[in-house]
Amino acid sequence: MKKNLLTILFLSVTAALSAQETTSSLTQYVDPRIGSGDHGHVFVGANVPFGMINAGPTQLEEGWDWCSGYHETGKKIIGFGQLHLSGTGCSDLGDVTIQPVTGNVAYSREGVATTYCHENEEVRPGYYSVLLGTDKKAADASKFIRTEVTAAARNAMYRITFPKGAKVNDLIVNLKDAVSDQVLHSDLNMLGDRLCVGFRNSHGWAYDQHCYFGMRFSRPVKAVDNPAQHYYRLSFEPSDEPLIVTVALSPVSESNALHNMLPAAATFDETRKMADNKWNIYLGHINATFANDRDRRIFYTAMYHFMVAPQLWDDANGDWRGADNRVYRSDRPWPSIAPTPFDEHPRYVTTLSLWDTYRAAAPLSTIILPEMMPSIATTYLRIFREQGKLPVWHLMSQETDCMVGCPAVPILADALLKGYVKDSLEAVKAMTASLLMDERGLDDMKRYGYVANDHHGEGVSRTLEYMLADWAAVQAGKAYLKNHKDEELSKAIDFLDRRCHSYPQLYDKRVGFFRGKNSDGTFEGLEGFNPNHQTRPFTEGNAWQYLWLVPHDVEGLMQLLGGRDIAVRRLDSLFIADSQLNEEAQPDISGLIGQYAHGNEPSHHIVYMYALMGQPRKTAKLVHQIQRELYTDQPAGLCGNEDVGQMSAWYILSALGFYQVEPCGGRYVLGSPLVKEATLQVGGGKTFTIRTHGLSEKAFYVKRALLNGKPLQRQNLSNPHRGEEGALILNHEDIMRGGTLDIYMTK
Numbered sequence: 198m199k200k201n202l203l204t205i206l207f208l209s210v211t212a213a214l215s216a217q218e219t220t221s222s223l224t225q226y227v228d229p230r231i232g233s234g235d236h237g238h239v240f241v242g243a244n245v246p247f248g249m250i251n252a253g254p255t256q257l258e259e260g261w262d263w264c265s266g267y268h269e270t271g272k273k274i275i276g277f278g279q280l281h282l283s284g285t286g287c288s289d290l291g292d293v294t295i296q297p298v299t300g301n302v303a304y305s306r307e308g309v310a311t312t313y314c315h316e317n318e319e320v321r322p323g324y325y326s327v328l329l330g331t332d333k334k335a336a337d338a339s340k341f342i343r344t345e346v347t348a349a350a351r352n353a354m355y356r357i358t359f360p361k362g363a364k365v366n367d368l369i370v371n372l373k374d375a376v377s378d379q380v381l382h383s384d385l386n387m388l389g390d391r392l393c394v395g396f397r398n399s400h401g402w403a404y405d406q407h408c409y410f411g412m413r414f415s416r417p418v419k420a421v422d423n424p425a426q427h428y429y430r431l432s433f434e435p436s437d438e439p440l441i442v443t444v445a446l447s448p449v450s451e452s453n454a455l456h457n458m459l460p461a462a463a464t465f466d467e468t469r470k471m472a473d474n475k476w477n478i479y480l481g482h483i484n485a486t487f488a489n490d491r492d493r494r495i496f497y498t499a500m501y502h503f504m505v506a507p508q509l510w511d512d513a514n515g516d517w518r519g520a521d522n523r524v525y526r527s528d529r530p531w532p533s534i535a536p537t538p539f540d541e542h543p544r545y546v547t548t549l550s551l552w553d554t555y556r557a558a559a560p561l562s563t564i565i566l567p568e569m570m571p572s573i574a575t576t577y578l579r580i581f582r583e584q585g586k587l588p589v590w591h592l593m594s595q596e597t598d599c600m601v602g603c604p605a606v607p608i609l610a611d612a613l614l615k616g617y618v619k620d621s622l623e624a625v626k627a628m629t630a631s632l633l634m635d636e637r638g639l640d641d642m643k644r645y646g647y648v649a650n651d652h653h654g655e656g657v658s659r660t661l662e663y664m665l666a667d668w669a670a671v672q673a674g675k676a677y678l679k680n681h682k683d684e685e686l687s688k689a690i691d692f693l694d695r696r697c698h699s700y701p702q703l704y705d706k707r708v709g710f711f712r713g714k715n716s717d718g719t720f721e722g723l724e725g726f727n728p729n730h731q732t733r734p735f736t737e738g739n740a741w742q743y744l745w746l747v748p749h750d751v752e753g754l755m756q757l758l759g760g761r762d763i764a765v766r767r768l769d770s771l772f773i774a775d776s777q778l779n780e781e782a783q784p785d786i787s788g789l790i791g792q793y794a795h796g797n798e799p800s801h802h803i804v805y806m807y808a809l810m811g812q813p814r815k816t817a818k819l820v821h822q823i824q825r826e827l828y829t830d831q832p833a834g835l836c837g838n839e840d841v842g843q844m845s846a847w848y849i850l851s852a853l854g855f856y857q858v859e860p861c862g863g864r865y866v867l868g869s870p871l872v873k874e875a876t877l878q879v880g881g882g883k884t885f886t887i888r889t890h891g892l893s894e895k896a897f898y899v900k901r902a903l904l905n906g907k908p909l910q911r912q913n914l915s916n917p918h919r920g921e922e923g924a925l926i927l928n929h930e931d932i933m934r935g936g937t938l939d940i941y942m943t944k
Contacts, residue, residue, distance in 0.1 A: 234269035234832030240283035252353030284839025291375030304425035323472025373427035415441035485875035499845035510547035517545035543575035550841035552600035558846035567880035570617035602662025611861035650713030658736035667697035668749035741792035788836030796837020808924035863929025883935030
């Protein structure tokens with residue numbers, strides 16, 4: 198009876214998703230290969246929006262350009278892992294690799310690797326296919342192993358077609374080789390002849406990762422061998438019928454993995470169709486039209502990459518593994534099937550690349566994914582309770598402490614100010630507590646008001662990141678304190694309010710840049726100073742780029758630089774400076790226009806600062822240049838790491854015509870839209886439509902804008918003069934109420 202019920206439920210969900218299909222499939226405009234070349238580091242394989250599973254090929258090659266396990270230049274595949282990163286600057290995952298074979302192999306990374314050819318690949322959202330065993334376009338595919346994979350939220354499903362007449366149909370479950378990690382413990386056990394369970398415990402970027410799995414096979418396993426540590430070889434009776442392998446994962450236990458598994462009634466084609474439909478639904482959160490197919494491909498591929506993470510990291514009943522590596526039980530019953538990644542229950546999510554994503558990906562989520570924001574806030578507060586601070590860079594229940602600042606603070610503050618946080622007091626206390634710790638240079642922040650150069654590396658970057666987080670916490674705290682009295686919290690907010698504006702103490706007037714400052718109050722020596730060089734005080738950047746990392750106080754920064762006119766000239770200089778970097782500079786500093794580096798996140802808000810300084814045409818000109826030159830529809834189509842959706846989110850927001858410069862609060866600065874028309878699903882059945890008028894390759898400047906028929910007013914940080922105009926500002930609440938924004942363009 199239970200099996201029949203599962204079948205009925207699965208088929209009903211399939212029908213429901215099919216009913217939601219858009220009349221015109223949006224997945225046809227997605228090319229997952231964009232960003233798989235150069236240094237984009239994107240995932241290539243099968244997944245669903247924000248799903249736990251990123252299933253696809255892991256290549257033999259390793260190194261910085263193989264952070265996701267796949268690069269356009271890779272020559273061999275070691276198998277198909279169930280977890281992969283997308284667009285990161287560090288490597289990990291690739292867990293639970295399976296590799297079909299038809300003969301003897303050596304049990305090593307090189308030994309199990311096989312050739313492939315891009316001409317024999319097919320990749321689209323929710324589906325990946327390749328022929329194994331040839332590095333040339335196959336004239337007769339039946340001579341090679343075809344491996345296809347599709348995905349659900351916590352499942353990967355493989356359809357493996359062995360060559361006709363092959364006498365060996367075997368599957369290697371490789372629990373050793375993955376993406377730049379070290380396996381600590383693993384196991385695999387059969388449960389009957391069509392089902393197995395196991396686990397993999399590894400040390401990598403996530404230093405103590407636990408991954409549990411269950412596998413179901415469409416054919417009985419006739420023999421199991423353990424020829425080498427962490428390798429298992431499963432043998433099947435040869436057949437011309439495809440072998441279907443379903444893999445379900447859990448961060449908690451083998452039993453939970455089995456509970457997460459799709460019902461036996463699920464077929465490969467039905468699952469693939471469900472994945473495609475789910476992608477169409479999520480891509481349809483923005484239905485946009487463009488002047489040409491190239492722009493549409495770049496836009497919807499950006500939407501696809503933006504929706505790879507954060508990823509589910511709890512079980513279908515809500516059980517999760519916390520940041521303290523303890524298992525937490527939700528006390529909810531197991532659903533028969535979970536049709537959406539984020540339902541009405543709070544979820545626990547992972548792959549939190551917060552230093553990157555607080556700038557554009559998180560604000561974009563507050564607009565088009567409001568149903569997801571409570572899960573984000575809940576996760577952050579759970580992590581705070583589990584590890585004593587808000588997440589920094591969280592991966593598979595592990596705090597990596599990667600990157601600088603307290604980047605969860607602006608995201609949580611933004612969610613609170615936009616109404617997505619249920620317990621505002623807990624959230625504000627978590628923000629202030631995280632900013633008033635004594636780790637990662639925060640002790641210096643309390644003692645000196647900056648991170649001392651002689652105590653910590655990256656002192657300038659740490660200080661500026663902490664200060665913008667301070668400002669975000671202050672905005673959230675003041676919003677809470679408007680209606681509540683809390684003397685202790687008020688003192689903390691007052692302290693952070695003073696600290697967030699103290700960045701001028703790092704400004705060295707001798708050279709006109711922020712510079713490393715020692716604990717005795719002296720700046721580092723001037724000998725050899727060159728603002729083009731990445732040096733000890735900076736994180737993935739230099740003095741040119743970090744001069745502008747004060748998005749929370751553009752008015753104050755202009756005053757510091759000598760007033761509005763001088764500040765504008767200094768900003769002009771950024772874009773015409775010599776692009777030469779020093780040999781020690783990290784490759785993340787890329788996508789250069791002068792010393793503006795679009796390939797890395799600290800620069801992303803800078804072009805919009807022109808508008809806030811009273812020169813919106815300069816913003817529009819640079820936004821248009823970046824859209825046209827630094828994003829393409831080729832494998833090398835990203836000028837830097839995708840950074841877990843941030844590069845794509847910048848493009849999406851900019852194509853819609855606006856960007857949130859401040860770390861939180863929902864003031865969007867208009868730039869230069871690329872869409873002809875776009876309808877955003879903003880929750881509650883409401884839509885917000887953007888229409889451009891007179892847009893062309895030459896007419897990309899905004900002349901005026903009407904919000905629901907009324908002129909959008911220009912705002913200025915300083916009094917404009919000489920005919921210059923202020924910034925057009927769109928507020929978050931204006932978008933979320935629904936309506937229409939008409940933008941009139943000019944040359």
